Amino acid sequence: xxxxxxxxxxxxxxxxxxxxxxxxxxxxxxxxxxxxxxxxxxxxxxxxxxxxxxxxxxxxxxxxxxxxxxxxxxxxxxxx
Numbered sequence: 434x435x436x437x438x439x440x441x442x443x444x445x446x447x448x449x450x451x452x453x454x455x456x457x458x459x460x461x462x463x464x465x466x467x468x469x470x471x472x473x474x475x476x477x478x479x480x481x482x483x484x485x486x487x488x489x490x491x492x493x494x495x496x497x498x499x500x501x502x503x504x505x506x507x508x509x510x511x512x513x
Contacts, residue, residue: 475481
């Protein structure tokens, strides 16, 4: 009896695998890149615009300023 249940489960899995293989083989004629699917999703969204502005401010804060470059250069020469 256990063998019959096991064979039935294996047969069901084989059918499922065949279906999955068929889906993988069927490719759309011209697949759309994922980024085109989401492009423009945040258009005219003030919260998104604020997030972009804050991100830019943060990235700019990480850039070395002239005074930071001078301090860094001085500290390198002192340690030599």
